[in-house]
Amino acid sequence: MPLEFHIAPGSDTPIYRQIVDQVRRAAATGALREGDQLPSVRALAEQLVVNPNTVARAYGDLVRDGVAESRHGRGLFLAPKRRIFSNEERRRRLRRAAETFLSEVAFLDFESSEIRSVLDETLGQWKRPPHPNKEAS
Amino acid sequence: MPLEFHIAPGSDTPIYRQIVDQVRRAAATGALREGDQLPSVRALAEQLVVNPNTVARAYGDLVRDGVAESRHGRGLFLAPKRRIFSNEERRRRLRRAAETFLSEVAFLDFESSEIRSVLDETLGQWKRPPHPNKEAS
């Protein structure tokens, strides 16, 4: 069981995006490594109780973005890690996302400390230790 | 020059949402204060080269969220700050926003500490003392 996918059907982020994000996150944290195989479209669709087209769409995006590559007839595999963005670009994107996040939240009138603590909570769910039986890349 | 609106037409966040966010941000930072008048629907639509209905949509959302209120025939004004939502709902929205934020950022492979520090940085720009100088109106 190389990865545990899970989707939130009630979320406002589309399902295909949730799949893409989870693969990318797994690649970033090391839970998935270069050459690891992804579940087949059919298998994943069945597991998530989701339309196969949705999974196919997500996989298509991953291939298009160079995160995964298909080896014909054998399935989809994680591509070698490429840093697509410069460090500057990464930070720029992070800052922009933080801006958007706060503009969402500002009018809810939370204390800064509350925002931080909820973020840390959520962070705890995202950041999992990389595969325990393999050293991190 | 009470407020400078600007929109990114090609963005993935809809135009009406960009308008809403800018008003909310202005209200949060104090650039816009209780009782201040917003530009008229037609004026802002012309300025942004956007359909008036799009602006009207944004304004309607602001009214529904209690950020602004319309005085009939006279225009839209920034409403007094009220707690519209229950604590439960506020936290629900905060959590949802945090998840969206992190899902956008996760694959950039930042350390948690980096994310926190950028957030704190941005937080500093948002939170400022309420009503530092009241010379308006």
Place this chain on the structure above:
Amino acid sequence: MPLEFHIAPGSDTPIYRQIVDQVRRAAATGALREGDQLPSVRALAEQLVVNPNTVARAYGDLVRDGVAESRHGRGLFLAPKRRIFSNEERRRRLRRAAETFLSEVAFLDFESSEIRSVLDETLGQWKRPPHPNKEAS
């Protein structure tokens, strides 16, 4: 026949509001229950001989008020009952509605007791035990 919508086109309350009210009423009386699907925008628009945008407007309001939630690509469903608004806001809205009600009725020159008794009568039709029999779904 899950729900019978009907609108009065000549009424002073806008069409989209009539739709919203009927859904809310159905939710209050139990005619519509958590998880029940609402007719599609296009279907309801056709049934009511109304522009789809008008129905979409109503549905948008229902989502914003937490009465319904949209599952992308699948439709609109009645949301689990949540307390969206703060107690302050709830009372504010109740008071506003009461004032509107009485201002419509005051010039009819009823005794307070008569108004109360008619209200109680109507109240009896609205409040009923939550989920008396769950055979749906």
Place this chain on the structure above:
Amino acid sequence: MPLEFHIAPGSDTPIYRQIVDQVRRAAATGALREGDQLPSVRALAEQLVVNPNTVARAYGDLVRDGVAESRHGRGLFLAPKRRIFSNEERRRRLRRAAETFLSEVAFLDFESSEIRSVLDETLGQWKRPPHPNKEAS
């Protein structure tokens, strides 16, 4: 001072309507009696800090509905009380208004007792004793 007008600028009921309602209510409760003179358009507009057109519009409606009549050159006077509606019609209208009221309030999830108490509160503000120095008609 035959009547104390007051308007709520932030209300969702238009100003002209608030004026109309107050005159009709005063006529219903006996605070204003047949032949009593209403303040001039200019005077009332000034008192309420309102556009004279708005007052004129309200007065026009009152005349059109037979509640007041203008004696040319002398001003506006309360017309003799006429029951425009049959008792059945009055009750029908009361019931309809109660329905609308509750459809507004239902999803706020109040106890019946709370609704009653807020209504009584509001009722207390509306129903004032008729002119103390004159016996009721």
Place this chain on the structure above:
DNA sequence: GTGGTCTAGACCACG
């Protein structure tokens, strides 16, 4: 002048 509602018809994202 202001905002509010409605229609018509288009295009997109999602499943």
Place this chain on the structure above:
DNA sequence: GTGGTCTAGACCACC
């Protein structure tokens, strides 16, 4: 198929 967004242009109520 679903809902979401945007444009165009109309009409209304209010001030």
